[in-house]
Amino acid sequence: MGPTGPIDSAAVLAAQVGARLRALRTERGLSLSELARRSRVGKGTLSELESGRRNPTLETLYALTTALEVPLSTALHTTGTAAEISGAAVSAVLTERFEDASAVTETYRVRIRAGSAQQSEAHTPGTTEHIVVLAGTALVGPLGAPALRVGPGEHASWAADTPHTYQAPAGDVEALLVVRYPR
Known part of the structure; x- marks a missing residue:
């Protein structure tokens, strides 16, 4: 409980992620306008995100972190909580971030909602994604290119430095997603 009632975890996440995005932008010497242009995220939206007045979506965070040339977890791992970030079709919780000299590797617990599809923009060059499906059948x-059909207990990998898709044609998909960004 906060001093005036229950703590709103979405508001805390928005404030922490917003502060991190602002720090990443200023570290790179980018103006708000320049990051908005590079990411194709509206300047007003970006301003609201940085001030913590707007909850980030998965798609928006990917667009911004790709434009900043950092892994998604760079904006999330400093929050200290296992918060869920949702997009149009996919919800994700960062469960692990591992860094070494060659790459940053992130592990997410993801849900692809039934009957939905999400198209993700290309990530930084050399990025790969790997999915292990726990339940349901995903098209990824x-x-x-022909979609990879991945069922329970199966896995698939693909280059994520080109636009790619996640789909759940029938029923929710529960999965683990590993994203590897080379240094």
């Missing part, structure tokens, strides 16, 4: 992989 690069756009323009």
Whole structure:
């Protein structure tokens, strides 16, 4: 409980992520306008995110961290909580971030909602994604290529430095997603 009632975890997450995005932007010497242009996120939206007045979506965070040339977890791992970030079709919780000299590797617990599809923009060059499906059947992989059908207990990998998709054609999909960004 906070001093005036229950702590709103979404508001805390928005404030922490917003502060981290602002710090990353200023470390790179980018103006608000320049980051908005590079990420294709509206300047007003970006301003609201940085001030913690707006909850980030998964798609928006990926657009911003890709434009900043950092892994998604760079904006999330400083929050100290296992908060869920949701997008149009996918919800994700960062469960692990591992760094070494060659790469940053992130592990997420993800849910792809039934009947939904999400198209993700290309991540930084050399990024790969790996999925292990726990329940349901997912269609994943690069756009323009036949989708990889992955069922319970199965796994797939693809280059994530090109636009790619996540789909749950029938029923929710529960999975683990590993994203590896080379240094």
